[in-house]
Amino acid sequence: xxxxxxxxxxxxxxxxxxxxxxxxxxxxxxxxxxxxxxxxxxxxxxxxxxxxxxxxxxxxxxxxxxxxxxxxxxxxxxxxxxxxxxxxxxxxxxxxxxxxxxxxxxxxxxxxxxxxxxxxxxxxxxxxxxxxxxxxxxxxxxxxxxxxxxxxxxxxxxxxxxxxxxxxxxxxxxxxxxxxxxxxxxxxxxxxxxxxxxxxxxxxxxxx
Amino acid sequence: xxxxxxxxxxxxxxxxxxxxxxxxxxxxxxxxxxxxxxxxxxxxxxxxxxxxxxxxxxxxxxxxxxxxxxxxxxxx
Numbered sequence: 001x002x003x004x005x006x007x008x009x010x011x012x013x014x015x016x017x018x019x020x021x022x023x024x025x026x027x028x029x030x031x032x033x034x035x036x037x038x039x040x041x042x043x044x045x046x047x048x049x050x051x052x053x054x055x056x057x058x059x060x061x062x063x064x065x066x067x068x069x070x071x072x073x074x075x076x077x078x079x080x081x082x083x084x085x086x087x088x089x090x091x092x093x094x095x096x097x098x099x100x101x102x103x104x105x106x107x108x109x110x111x112x113x114x115x116x117x118x119x120x121x122x123x124x125x126x127x128x129x130x131x132x133x134x135x136x137x138x139x140x141x142x143x144x145x146x147x148x149x150x151x152x153x154x155x156x157x158x159x160x161x162x163x164x165x166x167x168x169x170x171x172x173x174x175x176x177x178x179x180x181x182x183x184x185x186x187x188x189x190x191x192x193x194x195x196x197x198x199x200x201x202x203x204x205x206x207x208x
Numbered sequence: 209x210x211x212x213x214x215x216x217x218x219x220x221x222x223x224x225x226x227x228x229x230x231x232x233x234x235x236x237x238x239x240x241x242x243x244x245x246x247x248x249x250x251x252x253x254x255x256x257x258x259x260x261x262x263x264x265x266x267x268x269x270x271x272x273x274x275x276x277x278x279x280x281x282x283x284x
Contacts (some may be wrong), residue, residue, distance in 0.1 A: 025225070027218040067219050074212035075270040104269050115265035122251075122259065123219040 002056045010037045011050045018054045030055045030066060060124045060132040061086060061093045067123045068095055068136070071116065076101035084137070092133040095120075102138050110145060113138055114173055146179055153183040157190045157205050166206040171196070177203050209278055212270055213240050216263055221248040237277040240267070244282075252282055 004022060008014035011033055019025060037050030057063040065081055072079040079099035086093050097105055097113075106113045117136040125131050135142075152169070160167040169180065177194055180203045184192050189208055194201050210231045218224035226245040231238060242263075244252055253260045264280050271278035 025218060027215045070215045074215060107269055112265055112269040115262035118262045119216055
């Protein structure tokens with residue numbers, strides 16, 4: 001993260017000057033006001049210039065963290081973003097969102113979290129070659145959801161076997177379908193495949 | 209809410225300086241219009257509207273706190 005301190009008469013002027021110097025826009029940086037500008041008495045006594053510190057992300061992972069933090073700040077207060085995993089070999093990072101209004105960023109069956117994840121990946125990988133994959137989590141939501149899906153897979157495979165027919169599950173995004181397929185891969189007596197078009201594609205469990 | 213759409217849109221397009229968000233506030237709903245450079249249209253809509261849909265999902269979640277319906281429109 002590159003940090004730049006800028007002084008001008010007002011906060012706005014300092015911000016504009018700093019953004020110009022960095023060649024970026026307000027929506028891509030974060031800044032702290034170190035000192036508000038004071039006009040003083042008749043512009044003579046006690047004048048004080050404004051000082052701000054601008055934080056400009058330099059790497060893709062910093063860019064991702066900054067983008068997501070700015071987005072969630074505009075969704076609810078008291079939400080923060082932290083980098084919890086960085087896998088340089090696989091070009092993958094995991095960002096975790098914490099705070100009180102977590103349900104709001106997760107959404108029904110993780111729909112909002114998936115949308116945020118998709119937008120974050122778009123924001124940081126604009127046509128560049130070294131693609132960095134960003135995975136979003138919210139206080140262990142992904143792991144909890146995985147457990148739920150594994151249980152569902154086992155339950156539904158038993159149902160398919162006992163009835164000797166096929167069982168269709170609800171539509172799921174690709175990463176959730178993968179959990180179902182993987183869970184049932186080694187189970188004997190059933191096989192799985194997917195049917196339909198995204199975003200309504202669903203897993204079908206067939207008794208063999 | 210306007211700022212939310214602004215942050216998202218300006219970060220996913222190639223020409224953030226040409227992004228304009230207009231807010232039209234009604235009694236029960238707020239309409240947010242996204243205007244981008246023609247070359248960036250695909251960047252905010254996406255294949256089969258996938259990006260537009262993601263933006264709407266995020267805005268809708270944020271709007272639950274507002275108590276108003278928020279509609280996101282992309283100007284053609």
